[in-house]
Amino acid sequence: MIVTALVLGPIVAGLLLYAVPRERGKIAAGLAALVAALTFALAIAGAHGADASLRWLSRPFAASFHLGFGPISFWLVLLLALATFGGALALNGARARNVAAQLLVLQGAMNGVFLAKDLLLFALFWDLMLIPVFLVLIDAGPYARAAWKYLLYNLAGGLTLLLATAAFGVVVGTTDVIGDPNAHVAIGAAWGIWIFAGFALAFLIKTPVFPFHTWMPDTYADLPPAAVAIVSAVQSKAGLYGFIAIALPFLAEQMAQARTLMFVLGTIALVYGALAALAERDAKRVVAYSSLSHLGLILLAIFSGSALALQGALVYILAHGLFSAALFLALGAVEEREETRDLARLGGLGARNPKLAGALMLGALAALGLPGLAGFSGEILILTGIFKAGYVWPAIVALVAIVLASAYMLRLFQGIMNGPQLPDLPERRDMTWLEGLAIAPLVAGFLLLGLSPGPVLTYHTIVTAAENTRVVGSR
Amino acid sequence: MSSGLGNFPSSADYGALLPAFLVAIVPLLILFVDLFYRESGPWRRVVAVGIALVWLIVAGVLQGLQYPHDVIAFGGAFVQGGFSIVFSEIVIVATIATLLLSIGVGRDDQVAGTTALLLWSASGAMLMAGAANLMIVFLGLELLSLGLYCLCAMSKRPTARESALKYLILSSMASGFLLYGSALLFGATGSVAFAALAAATVTPLLALGAGLFIVGLAFKLSLVPFHAWTPDVYEGAPLPITAFMSVATKAGTLAVLARFAYAALPSERAAAILAPLWVLAALSMLIGNLGALAQTDMKRLLAYSGIAQVGYIVTAFAGTTALGLRYAMLYLAGYTFMNLGAFAVVALMARDGDAVVGLPRFAGLARRRPWLAGAMTFFLIGLAGLPPTIGFTGKILILAATVGAGYAWLAGVLIAGTAISAYVYFKIVRIMFAEVDAAHVRDERSSNVLPWIAVGVCAAATFVLGIFPFTPSNVLPLLK
Numbered sequence: 001m002i003v004t005a006l007v008l009g010p011i012v013a014g015l016l017l018y019a020v021p022r023e024r025g026k027i028a029a030g031l032a033a034l035v036a037a038l039t040f041a042l043a044i045a046g047a048h049g050a051d052a053s054l055r056w057l058s059r060p061f062a063a064s065f066h067l068g069f070g071p072i073s074f075w076l077v078l079l080l081a082l083a084t085f086g087g088a089l090a091l092n093g094a095r096a097r098n099v100a101a102q103l104l105v106l107q108g109a110m111n112g113v114f115l116a117k118d119l120l121l122f123a124l125f126w127d128l129m130l131i132p133v134f135l136v137l138i139d140a141g142p143y144a145r146a147a148w149k150y151l152l153y154n155l156a157g158g159l160t161l162l163l164a165t166a167a168f169g170v171v172v173g174t175t176d177v178i179g180d181p182n183a184h185v186a187i188g189a190a191w192g193i194w195i196f197a198g199f200a201l202a203f204l205i206k207t208p209v210f211p212f213h214t215w216m217p218d219t220y221a222d223l224p225p226a227a228v229a230i231v232s233a234v235q236s237k238a239g240l241y242g243f244i245a246i247a248l249p250f251l252a253e254q255m256a257q258a259r260t261l262m263f264v265l266g267t268i269a270l271v272y273g274a275l276a277a278l279a280e281r282d283a284k285r286v287v288a289y290s291s292l293s294h295l296g297l298i299l300l301a302i303f304s305g306s307a308l309a310l311q312g313a314l315v316y317i318l319a320h321g322l323f324s325a326a327l328f329l330a331l332g333a334v335e336e337r338e339e340t341r342d343l344a345r346l347g348g349l350g351a352r353n354p355k356l357a358g359a360l361m362l363g364a365l366a367a368l369g370l371p372g373l374a375g376f377s378g379e380i381l382i383l384t385g386i387f388k389a390g391y392v393w394p395a396i397v398a399l400v401a402i403v404l405a406s407a408y409m410l411r412l413f414q415g416i417m418n419g420p421q422l423p424d425l426p427e428r429r430d431m432t433w434l435e436g437l438a439i440a441p442l443v444a445g446f447l448l449l450g451l452s453p454g455p456v457l458t459y460h461t462i463v464t465a466a467e468n469t470r471v472v473g474s475r
Numbered sequence: 476m477s478s479g480l481g482n483f484p485s486s487a488d489y490g491a492l493l494p495a496f497l498v499a500i501v502p503l504l505i506l507f508v509d510l511f512y513r514e515s516g517p518w519r520r521v522v523a524v525g526i527a528l529v530w531l532i533v534a535g536v537l538q539g540l541q542y543p544h545d546v547i548a549f550g551g552a553f554v555q556g557g558f559s560i561v562f563s564e565i566v567i568v569a570t571i572a573t574l575l576l577s578i579g580v581g582r583d584d585q586v587a588g589t590t591a592l593l594l595w596s597a598s599g600a601m602l603m604a605g606a607a608n609l610m611i612v613f614l615g616l617e618l619l620s621l622g623l624y625c626l627c628a629m630s631k632r633p634t635a636r637e638s639a640l641k642y643l644i645l646s647s648m649a650s651g652f653l654l655y656g657s658a659l660l661f662g663a664t665g666s667v668a669f670a671a672l673a674a675a676t677v678t679p680l681l682a683l684g685a686g687l688f689i690v691g692l693a694f695k696l697s698l699v700p701f702h703a704w705t706p707d708v709y710e711g712a713p714l715p716i717t718a719f720m721s722v723a724t725k726a727g728t729l730a731v732l733a734r735f736a737y738a739a740l741p742s743e744r745a746a747a748i749l750a751p752l753w754v755l756a757a758l759s760m761l762i763g764n765l766g767a768l769a770q771t772d773m774k775r776l777l778a779y780s781g782i783a784q785v786g787y788i789v790t791a792f793a794g795t796t797a798l799g800l801r802y803a804m805l806y807l808a809g810y811t812f813m814n815l816g817a818f819a820v821v822a823l824m825a826r827d828g829d830a831v832v833g834l835p836r837f838a839g840l841a842r843r844r845p846w847l848a849g850a851m852t853f854f855l856i857g858l859a860g861l862p863p864t865i866g867f868t869g870k871i872l873i874l875a876a877t878v879g880a881g882y883a884w885l886a887g888v889l890i891a892g893t894a895i896s897a898y899v900y901f902k903i904v905r906i907m908f909a910e911v912d913a914a915h916v917r918d919e920r921s922s923n924v925l926p927w928i929a930v931g932v933c934a935a936a937t938f939v940l941g942i943f944p945f946t947p948s949n950v951l952p953l954l955k
Contacts, residue, residue, distance in 0.1 A: 018845070057944070060798050060875040120871065124862040131861060138905045147905065148898070155897045159860075159890045166874035166886070194883075 002046030003067040006039055006077065007112045007125075010084075014104030014132075017097060025096025032088035032100035036107065040081035047074050051117065053176075061169030062176060066117040070179040072244060073114040075318055075456060076237060080110055082441050083233040083325040087226035089438035090329050095139055099224055102132035106230060113238050119175035119246065123165045126202070127158045129235060136227045137219065146222035149215040157205035157212075164198025167191060168250075178245055185250045196254035199247055203239035207295050210269040220288040221341075225332020228284070232291055233325035237317050240295070243302050244310070255303060262303040267397050269296030274404035278411065283334070283341040286412050287327050290367060290405065294320050297398055300391075301382040309385025315453045316378025322446040323366035323375060329439050330360040334416055337428040343412070348421030355431040357417040359439050366446045368409040369402055374449035488548035491555035491605070494538035494563060498570075499598035499618075501530040502591030515583035523587040524578045527594055528571060535567040547607075551668055554607045558950045561804050562604035562730040565811050569722040570597040572815040572929045576822045577715035579923035580829045581629055589629055593719065596622035600727030607738075607953070609657040609667040609688075612731050616653065616695070619727055620646050623720060627712040630829060638711025645694070645704040653691025659684030669739035677744040685740060685748050692735070695728040698789065699758040702782045706770070709778035714829045717774050718818035721781045722811045729788060729807060737795050738953040745795060753793050753885055759786030760892030767899040773821050773832040777814065780858060780899065783892055784810050790889050791873040794880025801946040802872040809865030809940050813857040816933030819926040820851045826919040836919075837903060839911035843918060848907045850930050855900040857937045860893045865940035872944065 013035045020028040051068030069077075084107045091100055109132065112125030130151060137147035169175045171191050177183035187195060205212040220228050247255050255262075273293030280286045294316070301313035333356055334349065335341050350357035366373040379402055387395040449456065489496070505523050512519050538560055545556035573593060581589060599618030606612040624646070628639035657667070663681035664671050675681060690701065697705040709717045736749055763783030770776035788810070791803035821832050824840075824847070841848040857864030870893065877886040 057872075059946075060872065060879055123871070124867065127867065128862045131856060134901065135904075135908065138908050139910070144905055151897060151901055152894070155861075156894050159894055162871055163874055163878075163886055163890050166871050167878050167883075170875050170879040 001052060002042055002049045003069065003115050004052045006042055006046070007067060007108050007115060009042075009108065010035055010039060010104040010111065011108035014101045014108065017101035017104065020097055022094075022097050025094070025100070026092060028097035028100040029088050029091035032091075032104050033085050035104055036081050036084035036088055039107065039111070040078060040085065043074065043077045043081060053117075056118070056120070061172070062174040063120040063169065064118050064176045065121060066176050067112070067115045067121070068117050068179070069115065070117070070245065072241060072314060075314075076114045076234065076241060076321075077111055079237075079318055079321045079445075080107055080114070080230070080234045082445060083230045083321065086325055086329055086438040086442055087229045089434055090229070090332055091224070091226045093224075095224070098139070099136055099227060102136050103227060103230060106132040106227075106235075110230075110234055110238065114241060117176065117178045117180070119165050119168060119178060122178065122242075122246070123158075123162050126161055126238070127155075129238070130154050130158060133219075133223075133227070133231060133235070136224065137222060140222040140224070146215075146218040150219045153205050153208075153212065153215040157202035160198040161202035164195045164202070167195050167198070171195070177250065183250075187251065189253075192251060192254050193257070196247065196251045196258065199242065199251070200258065203242040203247070204265070205239070206242075207236055207239035207299070208292070209265050209296060209299055210272055210292070211265075213269065213273075213292050216292065217285045217288045220291075220328075221282060221284050225328050225335070229325040229328045229332075232288070232328060233321040236291065236295060237321060240298055240302065240313070240317055243299075244313070248302070256305065259303050259305070262299060263391070263394055266296040266299035266303070267394055269293065269299070270398055270401040274401045274408065277408040278404065281343050283331050283343055283346070283412060283416065284328070286343070286408060287324060287331065287367075290408060291320070291324055293401055293405065294367075297379070297382060297401070300386055300394055300398060304386045304389045304391060306385035306389035308388060309382045311457050312378050312381025312383075312385055315374065315449065315456055316382060318456065319366065319374030319378045319446055319449055322442045322449065323363050323373075326359065326439050326442040326446070327363035327367060329435070329442070330356065330363055333431060333435050334360070338426065343415035345422070346416045347419040348417070350417030351421060353417075353428075353430045355436065359431065359436075359443065360413055360417060362443050364409040364413045366450070368406040372450050374446035374453070377450055377453040484549055487546055488553075491541070491546035491548035491553060494534045494541075495598045495601035495605070497530065497534040497537070498567075498594050498601060501527065502594045505587050505591050505594075509587035512584075517583070519583045520578055520586040523590045524574050527574055527590045531567050531571050531574075531594075531597075535564060535571075538563055538567070551670055552608045552611050553602075553605045554953065555605050556950075556953075557947050558734070558800075558804075558953055559605035559730065561808070561947045561950070562726050563601040565726045565808055566597050566600040566604065566723045569719055569726065569811060569815060570594065572819065572933070573715045573719040573723075575925040575929045576718060576819060576923075577713070578925055579827060579921065580713055580715055585629065589626060592622040592626050593716075596620075596626070596719070597723060600723045603727035604730040606731060607669045607734065609660060609669075613650070613654065613657065615727065616650065616731075619724060620650070623716070623724070626716045626719075627708060629716070630711070630713040632711065632831070634711035635713065636711075638708045641704055641711075642708045649691050649694030649701075651691075652687050652694060656684045656687030656689070656691055660688060669734065672739045673741060675741060677741050677748075681741075682744070682748055685735075686751070688735065689732070689749075689752060692728055692732045693752075693755055696725060696732065696785050696789075697778075697782050698755040698785060699762040699782065700755075702759065702763070705782060706766070706775040706778040709774045710772055710831075714774070714818065714822055714825065714832075717777075718815055718822075721777060721814055721818070725781070725785055726807060726811070729785070729803070732789070733792060733800060733803065734953050736792055737800060749792075749795070752789065753882065756786045756789035756793070757885060757888040759783060760790070760888055761895070764892050764895040764899060768895070771834050773834060773837075776834070776899065776903075777817060780896070781814065783896060784814070784858070786892065787870065787873060787889060790882075790885050791876055793877050793882040793885050796876055796880045797950070799873070799876040799880060800950055801948070802869065802876050804950065805940070805944055805946045806865070806869035806873055809857070809869045809937065812933040812936040812940070813854050813864070813866060816854040816930055816937065817851065817858070819929035819933065820847055820854065822923075822926045823847060823921045823930070824919060825921060827921070830919065834903065834906055836917060837906045838909055838916050839913065840907040842910075843913065843916075847930075850934055851907060852904050853934055854937065855904055857941070859897050859900040863941050864937045865944065866937075868941045868944045872946075
């Protein structure tokens with residue numbers, strides 16, 4: 001019951017928000033934040049609740065409206081609620097009501113992706129995710145270029161996912177398998193490679209991973225900060241979640257076969273993202289490219305077949321979600337004040353905006369992997385895991401890219417906050433309490449996760465180990 | 476239950492035909508009542524359309540009651556059962572929606588005539604749904620088409636006459652193909668019954684006849700490369716008639732195609748004879764969607780979109796599996812609601828319910844008329860195959876059936892076509908949600924509010940079918 005409410009509640013609430021007059025954007029945003037906070041509480045209350053299941057199809061394959069918590073999805077739902085809460089609070093301006101409504105629809109759809117225990121339902125919510133982001137994006141620029149790139153890339157992925165799901169259903173006879181340890185899934189080699197290719201393409205595009213990433217910087221740059229906080233923090237994790245929840249248990253052999261390819265793609269993403277982040281002048285694009293780099297690292301971890309690295313991946317998925325949402329919200333606050341994101345035109349804000357500088361600093365430090373914050377816990381686990389599994393060179397390349405993270409994150413921070421105060425920048429007041437409230441839960445999240453990643457880890461030890469034996473075994 | 480050839484038809488035979496017969500007879504009543512009006516007035520429309528609506532609902536309910544019973548009537552010439560009833564009901568739904576859209580279109584003294592012609596066309600399509608021999612197919616097809624030739628011309632626009640003439644000539648050509656194919660099939664087997672064709676041995680003559688027959692149907696369905704007439708005809712015809720053609724004509728013709736493909740071909744060679752059909756479906760999905768990319772007129776765009784959508788449906792026939800047939804029927808029902816919904820939205824944007832509606836007219840619609848824009852967005856999402864609509868569910872079922880039948884390449888083409896179509900449909904969404912200066916947009920509202928009923932029903936059906944995809948289980952037997 002609670003799982004159903006977690007999915008349908010935000011969607012219905014989002015549609016109802018259109019009843020709020022356009023001019024009352026702040027009220028709509030506040031209501032959206034309230035709904036997000038409620039979903040957070042609901043998720044904690046319902047974590048051990050029963051699954052909700054309703055028969056959907058019996059032919060050509062069995063499928064159900066089957067929603068339930070899995071060990072990973074629980075944390076992702078919490079992360080999503082935090083990001084939505086922060087994003088909604090940060091909303092203002094003429095379009096606040098529409099964006100708030102779409103954010104809630106997006107939250108519901110993504111909760112559906114994470115909570116779906118049926119592959120067809122997963123595909124349904126996966127495709128549903130596209131619509132709210134597209135609707136937010138078409139407002140963004142005069143030509144909506146980013147919107148088209150986002151839609152066409154991600155729909156291409158969504159369609160290959162659909163085809164792979166149909167083939168999976170036909171071959172296996174049921175799609176009601178996610179998170180079911182007793183599911184009997186036997187996919188022959190002939191079908192397996194195609195089904196895996198379909199899933200993998202969708203997941204790689206959504207994450208995104210080089211060479212499917214070109215939609216990402218444009219989308220992140222054009223989305224309002226509130227929406228990009230959610231898309232970057234959580235939607236990008238849908239692909240990685242897919243690899244862990246669907247590919248690992250059911251297509252382990254194909255994952256092992258694709259390992260070299262994925263390592264190459266992941267490593268390129270790691271290095272290319274870091275270098276691009278060093279060179280970008282647009283502050284949002286710096287963080288966008290840094291995401292490309294960080295997510296490449298997680299891809300390495302998932303495909304390494306190492307239980308340790310996979311645990312690190314889980315921590316890092318959450319860590320990245322928390323700090324990238326915080327970073328984008330802080331950058332949104334900067335952009336709103338100074339009306340630019342150009343690092344060359346910004347500078348010296350720290351003196352007048354100490355609170356904002358503090359928030360950005362915390363986010364940047366978490367992103368560059370400072371020990372004690374969540375990014376570090378994830379990175380160290382992943383690197384150790386990859387290294388121990390015998391992939392020495394990828395580990396070394398990843399280490400170099402992580403070192404570069406310090407360079408671009410500090411460059412970002414210094415470019416905005418330090419240095420002489422530029423005379424042509426308007427002076428605005430420091431972070432408001434509302435903006436602080438938006439970022440605070442995220443910061444608290446990555447502090448806690450950095451100090452004690454234990455709850456996430458122990459919760460998963462058994463599951464991940466079980467999942468991994470199959471991958472390692474097929475190596 | 477059925478009478479053999481040479482016997483007198485029994486009452487059961489006429490019972491099977493009753494719904495189509497009812498729809499064919501009521502135009503006489505409508506025309507007769509219309510004689511009593513001395514002067515024009517709104518009542519004249521209301522009475523004509525009202526009689527038609529009530530009658531159609533009665534016929535639809537009567538026909539629904541027949542659903543569990545298979546009746547093989549007139550010695551196997553007309554087979555009424557789950558299969559034909561689903562198609563006929565789709566025709567009835569399309570006709571009802573067309574009437575709702577058309578009540579404000581045209582002159583007062585023309586409405587009875589157009590309504591009558593529309594109902595005759597609908598009865599032709601219903602006849603096609605149950606037709607199980609070549610003669611009845613042709614009879615139904617001509618009954619359907621003759622009404623439409625006139626209806627296409629029923630507009631003040633100069634392009635309407637062009638549309639009608641083009642439709643007349645090209646449709647006649649299609650009928651020629653169909654007739655020639657029928658003649659060859661008769662020559663090869665000595666019978667016009669589908670059942671006899673299925674039992675015959677395959678000769679080159681039979682294969683050629685079947686090929687020509689399918690070409691004729693492909694013309695009517697506007698499958699690529701026989702599609703070129705469709706956008707022009709759709710553009711010129713009055714809007715409600717375009718809506719009717721985009722659904723009812725296709726439903727009737729698809730029923731014939733399905734029955735022919737599934738039941739009228741010798742089973743050992745059916746796959747080889749039908750192979751070119753899958754190529755046509757693939758071409759339709761690609762070229763239909765590519766063609767729609769460039770369109771700026773809403774009716775032309777929906778014409779190209781319809782070409783692609785029929786491609787999806789024919790794809791489901793691939794391998795002639797029973798599941799594929801069921802999903803084709805499901806998707807056709809879904810397409811009916813999504814497409815009629817979109818047409819109803821367009822009708823609500825023209826003052827007289829029949830204007831040329833270019834894409835720029837949609838600019839900023841979300842701000843001006845949020846409900847209309849919301850409904851249109853929902854229908855477009857469905858046509859693009861995204862959830863939560865029957866467009867999504869139907870498509871994945873078709874994919875599963877196609878992959879299961881061993882036509883993975885066709886499923887791949889369907890995916891590619893859908894990817895292209897996303898740009899087509901979401902371009903309209905983008906235009907509707909764009910910020911524009913209201914002064915630059917011609918904002919017309921239809922004085923007729925009845926299309927709102929169509930919008931509401933179609934939206935509800937699009938959603939409900941997407942969540943609960945009822946597929947007709949009782950689709951076989953197609954012949955006996």
